[in-house]
Amino acid sequence: MAVPNLSSVGNWLRSPSGKRMIALTLFYLTLGLLFSTVAGTYIVRSEVHQSAYGEDWNDLSSFRADIKEQGITTTSIVSSPLLLEEIQSPRDTVFVVSGIERDTISLPRFSADSSVIQLVEGLGYSTSEIEAISNFVERGGTIVVLDDFGYAQGLADDFGLGYSGHQLYDTQTWDPDLDFNYVWLNITNGFNYSSTSGSRTNTNPCLADADSDGTPDFLEGILGVPTSSDLALCSHRWDSITATYNMDPGYDLLLNQPSAFDKDSAGENADDNLYPIGFSTQDAYLDTNNDGKLTVGFSGTDAGSDEQGPFAMYVKYCRSRNCDNPDSGRAYFVTDGSMLVNSIYDTEGVESGVYGEFNKTPDSNDNRRWALDLIAEALMSNDGNGSISEEAQVIFDESRHQQPSFMGDTYNLLYYILIYFTNDWMAMLLMFLGLFVLFEFIIIKKLDPEPWRHVFSIIYYGYGDSRRYEYYGRANKIKQILLTRVRNVNSLTREEFDALPARELQKMVNDPVLVKFIFEDRRYSMEEIIAVIKRIKTWGRR
Amino acid sequence: MWTRKASILGAGGVSLVLVGMMMSNFQMMVFGVAFVAFLAVNSWITGHGDIQVVRTLSADNLYKGDDLYVELEITNPSWRRTQQLEIYDNIPHEMKLRSGLNYMRVNLGPGETTRVRYVLRCPLRGHYSIGPISIRYRDSFNLFSQEMYVDHRSDLIVFPQVREIEEAMVRSRTPKMYTGATTLRTPGPGTEFFSLREYVPGDPFKIINWKAFARTGQLIVNEKCRDAVTDVFILVDSRDISRIGTVLKNPLEVGTVAAASLASYFIKRRDSVALAVYDERLSFLPPDTGDKQYFKILSSLAGVAPKGAMPLQAVTNALSSRFSRGSPVFIISALEGDGTTIPAIRDLAGRGHEVIILSPSSVDFERLVSRIPRTSYEVLKLERQNRLTALAGFGARVIDWMPDVELSQALLQVKMG
Amino acid sequence: MAEDVAIQGEGLETLHLKVLRRKWQILALQITATISLFSMYIMMTRTYGVCDSVESSWCPALDHTLTLGVIEQFLQGQPEALSLPIPDWMTGVGNLGDGRYWMPLFVISILVAGWTILGLQTAKLRRQVNMGILGAALLYLAGLFVINWLIGMIFSFELYLPFGQIDTNRNHVEYLVGPLLLYIQLFILVFYFLPVISGLLGIWGMSKSKISWAIGSTIIYLGLHALLSYEGVRSTIELNLNALPVQIGEATEWGGLVAPEIVPLLIISLLMMIFLESGFATIRYVEYAFKLPESCKKDPEYVKQFDNILNIHLQQTVGVTFFVGLVTALALKFDDLIVDLVSVFEGSQWSEQVKESLELQLTYGTVISALIFVIFIAGLRYIIPWPRISGLIEKGIRQIRDQSV
Incomplete structure (x- = not known):
């Protein structure tokens, strides 16, 4: 094989095919650049965390493992929560959102309330996604929203809540073993929904104890040590060493860099079935000036100072009043996105070094008990049987998490677009329009080649001038032709003929009608013309 | 090139999939996927137009009103089937098909040959050329078609008629x-000898009288008498x-x-x-x-x-x-x-x-x-x-x-x- | 040169319409189309002719017996019990499963066969038969009524209206009820069997528009069913229509390729395609041959190439159908493959999450991965020189055949 030398490469580059290749390469490079720029704005590379499928200290793998251990199916949504609309049994489904790390791509939409096009979408989730989520809750589903400074605002708004978006410092309950970023949220009774409701532990099957004998209803009648199947989803409350069942309705939750709800939006509003349950202490401050420091002022309204507590940090929403109906939808909002990450949730694992070495290890906390309690409340029947539906599942929202690879992000984006266009009304409308235009285009533009057929055609015509014909019908022209005829017959030149006296001409013509025609200048009728022509025709022949 | 049918099938397939998703209707989705799969499978069996064509005419010159016999020999020299191939011999509009057809649909296997024969009548005098041969190949289900032509032309002259007068x-x-x-006694190209004259540059060599040249040493040419x-x-x-x-x-x-x-x-x-x-x-x-x-x-x-x-x-x-x-x-x-x-x-x-x-x-x-x-x-x-x-x-x-x-x-x- | 050009030859076999109608390839195409039409219809009735088990009195399913049954019930409930004139054994009412359709399909086939044979007769005879049938239908509708009315008036020497009379014997209009019921029954049957009737007429009467009608009506049925069984509609109107499953189960059919819910849907799609392609192809080819000039119809070269085209079409119908089925099945199965691929190429976190993702469990994943797979199949032709391979095989077969001869 010949080795191509430099000049041949140069020649090739100058040749039309070479130029074409260069142009094509440049085109695709530009296209690639454009695409990556657009994709880059969507995919902001940052740390990958808070994923139920990651095994790092800042992921939620042990929470998911606990759920799976209890025999519950775990599922993920990688594209869009719009898919919640497709869930057949929301009653047996929990949707967990842990940290909403990024915004979404969506179209402007028509909103029914203001009857105008809504150009700006809510933060985090698109309006139709929020609709899908709240619909899900309405149909009996349970959602858990854990977020601090992310994009949970839009979703929380729909439930009448407002994330403040500022970090909370609690001078009383911060963890001195760790640092001020770690704040304890101590709740004496997690089921005191409102000041009037009293403790409603009976709404949770793990704590429901109608006869107040210290044994939960679902374990009534079980003699001896309950098996794990007896314990069902409440096995986390059973201490196998001491063989005791923990009936504590309170939780000591450890939060990391928490935020808090806005004071005005998270107030106790029982009419809305929105129950603020966990509060910071009086001595908690929100870093409203975002200086990263605690600035104590004289009052909350002081412009330069941070706002002072107490702030709601854990709010529970129930479709039914006081969460009485176990089949009604629930929503849990906590102002910390990382309260279920492995390093806090799985203190034993941290101790044993599963997640690597840490300088300080968190104390044991009730985060795990709280999380599994709410799973049990959602999926376990509260009729004393402790039965679990076969369709019970916990769905983790991974659609708003960074993916560990570019491929993964693209894959998710692809699904997002597809699901968005087949579920969001505005997008569906656009898509229908697009399909319609596509079909129109095909029908109008895409024509099959005509069948070949030989056409024999030699038909064309020569002249034919109606104006000329008219001219040849005039008396003057006829007169001229008659005179030429007379001249020809008598073999005279034009000059000789012109010089001829009238009497001579009359003699030559020798026809009174024609003589009269030559000398008389008047209008002739059609019949007269025809008669004259006939006469001229016969004239020469005599 | 996609035909209209293929375009509609493709667009229809994708639309069915999308609408099926919207309505959660699996039948539509399966329909859509099957449509697209139909296109994909058929895209494997597109034909080709690499054929050899030889055209034979019964005459290169003919008189107006005469018939011209044309034969096209079409061979598929490749190892692939042509699939459905339309062959059309472009003939001038001024010619009339007397019998046969300048068009054929074939499906030539590897190495297969076929013949298209037709007869043309030429009612108009003139200089004409038959060809090129247009070719269109497509798959059996008419999804993809491609057009090309084989630049093979045959020229012919149609003389005016000659009447017996x-x-x-x-x-x-x-x-x-x-x-x-009767022989007119003027020099010109003819058969009978007229006279001798000196060679002038430009005279053809064959009329040089070599004997006279040998005799005289001068170039002398034979002049012939004009026949007409x-x-x-x-x-x-x-x-x-x-x-x-x-x-x-x-x-x-x-x-x-x-x-x-x-x-x-x-x-x-x-x-x-x-x-x-x-x-x-x-x-x-x-x-x-x-x-x-x-x-x-x-x-x-x-x-x-x-x-x-x-x-x-x-x-x-x-x-x-x-x-x-x-x-x-x-x-x-x-x-x-x-x-x-x-x-x-x-x-x-x-x-x-x-x-x-x-x-x-x-x-x-x-x-x-x-x-x-x-x-x-x-x-x-x-x-x-x-x-x-x-x-x-x-x-x-x-x-x-x-x-x-x-x-x-x-x-x-x-x-x- | 002149002697080089031969005139067109004449073979024994020609491409005349009469010959074409008996050509085995054309018949094979027509029979293929017919069988696929019947199977498609039966398959459709199995899938779409079912009501929700909750309440199975009536629903807009693709089942004529339900409608006929409801009408019959209504008629029985009338003060003077009436019944539909066409007997149940003929309409399939009372049978279960596919039995509801066999008899009507058989009768339709006989009628279409008669119509096709009639189409081959002279125009005069055709007109006479058509007029005869029309006349008989009219006479049956009005004849009995008019005659009775006239006789009634003659015998009673009185002009009276044929309805609303106190003397019930004078309400001759009742004679209209029977024929009207027959026409209603016929109309319902024609409505439900429209795809089959129109399709058969199209295949055997070589009419493109009738085949389009058959496909159009099938699509309308499917579209209506889809619309009526759509969750949004179901939640507002209670129609008891048996909706297709949204989530599909494990692939257990066809050697673990397809989920059982998909099989009928896939077969319906394939049968529809075969019916459409074979039906249209028959017409397309016969039309081409028909338009050829007389000399070409007799030319052995034209006959040979026509045979070539038909044979290859038949072969490809078999091959393509098989591959489309396979590719579609594989494509729908491809979501599993995606998961496997993902776990090979990606880190565990993402692959885990994709594996468990709701998208893959719902139809989205299946369909997206199916489309990706189909595109991959389409692109494969740039890698595998399929036409060359098949050409080689064909050449080889021909050589072997030549040697054996």
């Missing part, structure tokens, strides 16, 4: 003056105006037939025939005899097309030096729209030429295509009559040729001045 020429008064192939009696000049009017009438019946068309027939008649008599065709310019074939000249004349007549408006006098002036003395001149013209006709013919006749004017009656040809009012027609005829009479007055022999009169018949109607 010998009898007419014998019976009419016109040809009586030409008494046949006469140089017959045929002037054909191909001006734009000569197209009056239909495409098959107009002064030019019948004029070419007349010119071809006259040329054929005189060349058969071993006369020399010269042809001058004037349209927007003058094209002149110098007098010569023999088959080659005959072919040249026919070929040149095949190519004439009506255009331009060169006056006759310009023609006769240009040719005046070329006209052999006393030779007969045939002028084939409708004599329309040219004021110089009369002086030109008067000059020719004055110079001692026998002028025979064969004039197709353009008014009557015009009547074939447009409705002329009776009076106008009669007046037009009278005017034409005047013109012909005037020409006859200068000693030309004038033939007023009506459209439905045969050439031989017309030649008998010489009108003397």
Whole structure:
């Protein structure tokens, strides 16, 4: 094989095919650049965390493992929560959102309330996604929203809540073993929904104890040590060493860099079935000036100072009043996105070094008990049987998490677009329009080649001038032709003929009608013309 | 290229999938996927058009109105099936399919050959070319089709018809003056020896008399005697105006037939025939005899097309030096729209030429295509009559040729001045 | 040269319409189309002719017996019990499963066969038969009524209206009820069997528009069913229509390729495609042959190439159908493959999450991965020179055949 030398490469580059290749390469490079720029704005590379499928200290793998251990199916949504609309049994489904790390791509939409096009979408989730989520809750589903400074605002708004978006410092309950970023949220009774409701532990099957004998209803009648199947989803409350069942309705939750709800939006509003349950202490401050420091002022309204507590940090929403109906939808909002990450949730694992070495290890906390309690409340029947539906599942929202690879992000984006266009009304409308235009285009533009057929055609015509014909019908022209005829017959030149006296001409013509025609200048009728022509025709022949 | 069906199938498939998703209807989705799969599977079996085509014609030259037999031999030399292949031989519109078809649908296997045979009738003289061969291949389900052509052309000339006019020429008064192939004692290309003369550069070597060269040391050439009696000049009017009438019946068309027939008649008599065709310019074939000249004349007549408006006098002036003395001149013209006709013919006749004017009656040809009012027609005829009479007055022999009169018949109607 | 060009030959076999109608390839195409049409219809009735088990009195399913049954019930409930004139054994009412359709399909086939044979007769005879049938239908509708009415008036020497009379014997209009019921029954049958009737007429009567009608009506049925069983509609109007499953189960059919819910849907799609392609192809080819000039119809070259085209079409119908089925099945199965691929190429976190993702469990994943797979299949042709391979095989077969001869 010949080795191509430099000049041949140069020649090739100058040749039309070479130029074409260069142009094509440049085109695709530009296209690639454009695409990556657009994709880059969507995919902001940052740390990958808070994923139920990651095994790092800042992921939620042990929470998911606990759920799976209890025999519950775990599922993920990688594209869009719009898919919640497709869930057949929301009653047996929990949707967990842990940290909403990024915004979404969506179209402007028509909103029914203001009857105008809504150009700006809510933060985090698109309006139709929020609709899908709240619909899900309405149909009996349970959602858990854990977020601090992310994009949970839009979703929380729909439930009448407002994330403040500022970090909370609690001078009383911060963890001195760790640092001020770690704040304890101590709740004496997690089921005191409102000041009037009293403790409603009976709404949770793990704590429901109608006869107040210290044994939960679902374990009534079980003699001896309950098996794990007896314990069902409440096995986390059973201490196998001491063989005791923990009936504590309170939780000591450890939060990391928490935020808090806005004071005005998270107030106790029982009419809305929105129950603020966990509060910071009086001595908690929100870093409203975002200086990263605690600035104590004289009052909350002081412009330069941070706002002072107490702030709601854990709010529970129930479709039914006081969460009485176990089949009604629930929503849990906590102002910390990382309260279920492995390093806090799985203190034993941290101790044993599963997640690597840490300088300080968190104390044991009730985060795990709280999380599994709410799973049990959602999926376990509260009729004393402790039965679990076969369709019970916990769905983790991974659609708003960074993916560990570019491929993964693209894959998710692809699904997002597809699901968005087949579920969001505005997008569906656009898509229908697009399909319609596509079909129109095909029908109008895409024509099959005509069948070949030989056409024999030699038909064309020569002249034919109606104006000329008219001219040849005039008396003057006829007169001229008659005179030429007379001249020809008598073999005279034009000059000789012109010089001829009238009497001579009359003699030559020798026809009174024609003589009269030559000398008389008047209008002739059609019949007269025809008669004259006939006469001229016969004239020469005599 | 995707056909309309494929485009609709593809777009329909994707739409069904999307709408199926919207409505959570699995049937639609399966339909959609199946449609797209149908396209995908079929895209594997597209055909090709790499075929070899050989066209054979029954003749390269033929006379107007004759039949031409065409055969296309199509071979698929590749290892692939062509799939459905449409083969279409492009033939000029002026030709008529007599039998067979210039089109075939085939599906040629590797190495397979097929033949398309058809017969064309050529009702119009002219220079034509058959080809190229258009090819369209597609798959069995008409989803993808591609067009191309094989640039294989065959040229052919359709001569004007040649009519038998010998009898007419014998019976009419016109040809009586030409008494046949009696040797005229003038030098020229011929067979009989005439004289010797000195070599002039440009003379062909084969006529050098080598014996005389050997004898004298000088280059001497044999001069032959011209065979023909006469140089017959045929002037054909191909001006734009000569197209009056239909495409098959107009002064030019019948004029070419007349010119071809006259040329054929005189060349058969071993006369020399010269042809001058004037349209927007003058094209002149110098007098010569023999088959080659005959072919040249026919070929040149095949190519004439009506255009331009060169006056006759310009023609006769240009040719005046070329006209052999006393030779007969045939002028084939409708004599329309040219004021110089009369002086030109008067000059020719004055110079001692026998002028025979064969004039197709353009008014009557015009009547074939447009409705002329009776009076106008009669007046037009009278005017034409005047013109012909005037020409006859200068000693030309004038033939007023009506459209439905045969050439031989017309030649008998010489009108003397 | 002139002698090189031969004139068109004449073989024993020609491409005249009469010959074409008996050509085995054309018949094979027509029979293929017919069988696929019948199977498609039966398959459709199995899938779409079912009501929700909750309440199975009536629903807009693709089952004529439900409608006929409801009408019959209504008629029985009338003060003077009436019944539909066409007997149940003929309409399939009372049978279960596919039995509801066999008899009507058989009767339709007989009628279409008669119609096709009639189409081959002279125009005069055709007109006479058509007029005869029309006349008989009219006479049956009005004849009995008019005659009775006239006789009634003649015998009673009185002009009266044929309805609303106290004397029930004078309400001759009742004679109209029977024929009207027959026409209603016929109309219902024609409505439900429209795809089959129109399709058969199209295949055997070589009419493109009738085949389009068959496909159009099928699509309308499917579209209506989809619309009526759509969750949004179901939640507002209670129609008891048996909706297709949204979530599909494990692939257990066809050697673990397809989920059982998909099989009928896939087969319906394939049958529809075969019916459409075979039906249209028959017409397309016959039309081409019909338009050829007389000399070409007799030319053995034309006949041979026509045979070539038909044979290859038949072969490809079999091959393509098989591959489309396979590719579609594989494509729908491809979501599993995606998961496997993902776990090979990606880190565990993402692959885990994709594996468990709701998208893959719902139809989205299946369909997206199916489309990706189909595109991959389409692109495969740039890698595998399929036409060359098949050409080689064909060449080889021909050589072997030549040697054996």
